[in-house]
Amino acid sequence: MAQPSAPPAFSKGYRAWLLVLLVLINALNLADRQGLAASVQPIKLDLKFTDSEMGLIQGLGFAIFYTLMGLPLARLAEHTSRTRIIAGCVALFGAMVALCSTARSFLGLLAFRIGVGVGDAGFGTPVASLIGDHYPMERRASVMSIIWLGAPLGVVFGTAGAGYLGEYVSWRATFLVIGSLAILVALIASLTFREPARGACDPEPLARGEPPPSAWTAFRFLFAKRSMWHVLIGCSLAATSMNAIGQFLSAFLIRNYDMGIAAAGRLLALIAGAAMASGLLVGGFGVDWAGRSDRRWYVWGPALGLALAAPLFLLGFNQPVVGVAVVLLIAAHLCMFLYYAPSLALAQNMVGANMRASSAFVVSIVLGLVGIGIGPTVVGFLSDRLANRAFGLGVFTAMCPGGAAPHGSPQPLVAACAAAGW
Secondary structure, three states: OOOOOOOOOOOHHHHHHHHHHHHHHHHHHHHHHHHHHHOHHHHHHHHOOOHHHHHHHHOHHHHHHHHHOHHHHHHHHHHOOHHHHHHHHHHHHHHHHHHHOOOOOHHHHHHHHHHHHHHHHHHHHHHHHHHHOOOOHHHHHHHHHHHOOHHHHHHHHHHHHHHHHHHHOOHHHHHHHHHHHHHHHHHHHHHHOOOOOOOOOOOOOOOOOOOOOOHHHHHHHHHOOHHHHHHHHHHHHHHHHHHHHHHHHHHHHHHHHOOOHHHHHHHHHHHHHHHHHHHHHHHHHHHHHHHOOOOOHHHHHHHHHHHHHHHHHHHHHOOOOHHHHHHHHHHHHHHHHHHHHHHHHHHHHOOOHHHHHHHHHHHHHHHHHHHHHHHHHHHHHHHHHHHHHHOOOOOHHHHOHHHOOOOOOOHHHHHHHHHHHO
């Protein structure tokens, strides 16, 4: 018979404050990513970028360092204060986001986004490990859902705010606002977070206080589990689709329904905000509830959601009426987000207290390098290739910088650029 989990070491008030700040940090992370997604079109037109360049900035340029930094940060989190790591990385994240507002070239913006990725890497693995020492096993999926409610909040703030600022002020103002807020939150976190004892909420059989194993030992243990391979494969497919769609959805709305930046930002906030919040809550609390009778629901729930998401996305992207498309895309996003919280909880529940950060890192490789890295990069590349094929007057990216004909171009070129790129 399974041993009951140990009681929490901190008061309800402190744990509530911890969750509030983690929700806020997560909201700022997503506000930055979705602020960039909502700013794709104005950045592209202002700096004369191609979709391939925007895909690299949103995808691999961010994801490689975001993912690579996850390993040293995960190992550091196994040995040192996770709260200090989180506060320091949030401060770096804020500084680099603010610097994005100064970018004047592709290489400049790419360099700043790499810095953003390094700072962003300090959220996933230390937080996952930290939550394992504040809450018992049977509550971790629900708690991760609460933390990830910051995602829809950040999406709404980032997309709607970036849409408004992009149309009426400048796309640069978006990054200055988000970066400044992140630096303030980092200061508050550094002053108020407290480090818990490792294994504080684990059953007695799980070794508390044991030194963490080497990275090789931890990875060998994880990859020996067939269940871990299944989780990783499912996460890789879901994350690739989620990020590919999310990073170019604003541009899709602008190009296909002839709307302004602010209007597209509001629609993107509605689609992603409503669907993400619902999907995370159902995926976390719903799966925790269903898992009481059969733990296989931690896999069945996400699988069912993803199976429903695919046809809904296909229908939504092919609707000529924007209202019908929005309804279908909300339903599709809701189903897709069901996988997220249960997958994070599964990765934590498969290991003991001294390997949680390493387990979270393995999942972050999939969510980061594969999902964030490959998804937007491939979509940007395919967008440019298809535009070149549709453009009949030469090389689309050369003759239509930023996706539009240069000012003063003859009408046939203006029309050809618009037809191919929009």
